[in-house]
Amino acid sequence: MYPNPKTMLYHESPFQLVIAVLMSAQTTDVGVNKVTPALFAAYPDANAMAEADVADLEDKIKTIGLYRNKAKNMKKTAIxxxxxxxxxxxxxxxxxxxxxxxGRKTANVVLSEAFGVPTIAVDTHVERVTKRMGIVPPNASVRETEEILMARIPENRWRDAHHQFIYFGREYCTARNPKCRKDPRIDFCECRVLPQYG
DNA sequence: ATCCCGAGGG
DNA sequence: CCCTCTGGAT
Structure with missing residues (x-):
């Protein structure tokens, strides 16, 4: 399942990947992909974005969450x-x-996607899915979650596992109304019976 | 622990 | 309406 997992974020260079992942915080990748084409057409690389007017960056990414902080950080990062x-x-x-x-999550994504360094970036989906599955204890921190998963999963599968957890979390093991509740094939997931997941 | 913060889904 | 989305800085 989930063959050839890779980031859904549109980018044509490591720089564009950094910016796209930075923008994806608390925002869907669909929303990020909606603004990146025009953004990267105007500011394709670090030299161009370093000279950008922050107000114009804000205007170009206005439809995503946390856009003011992100616009400011994008220019500083480019500089x-x-x-x-x-x-x-x-x-x-x-x-x-x-x-x-x-931060750590964004750095991990860039390391594995752009530079081939094996990492497991723990985001909201990875944390939710692995805790529901019982691989990670409910009270584990993000950092502890990352370490438990790295110990449990072979290094050559870290990158793919990250994406597979995300796809599974997005499409099936969703935060609200998880599909397992109405799926007759699933009888082991604790989501079915635990009210806090309802 | 709190703030940032618009779009989309239920 | 309320919740969630590939978080990070203070």
Whole structure:
């Protein structure tokens, strides 16, 4: 199931991936993909976005959540990549997390998608799905969740597993009204009986 | 712990 | 109406 998993975020370079993932916080990838074509047409790389007017960045991404913070962080990130990383997106987690608006989850996505470094980025879907499945204890932090999953899953499958959890969470093991509740094939998922998942 | 924050779904 | 969406900074 879920063959050839990859990010759904539109991008044509590591820089565009950083910006797209930065924008995806608390926002659907469909919503991000709706604004990135025009955004990247105007500002295709770090040098261009570093010179952007923040008000214009806001205007171009206005339809996504948290857009003011994101527009500000996008410009700062572009400037930092231009001035401190020689115009190239850094390929270590430590450097990536120096970029404003880039935390561990975003850095992990960029590392695995752009640079082939195996990671498991823990987002809202990964956390919900793995906790419901019982792979991760309910009270585990995001960081603990990542470590438990890395210990449990072979390294060469980390990247795919990340996407598979997300697809499964999006389409089936949804936050509200999970499909398992009405699926006769499923009789093991605790969502069926535990009211807190209803 | 709180804030940011629009679109889409139920 | 309310909840959720590939979070991060303070």
């Amino acid at each position: 930092m990549i231009r001035d401190e990383f020689g115009g190239q997106v850094p390929n270590t987690r430590e450097e990536l997390e120096k970029l404003p608006g880039v």
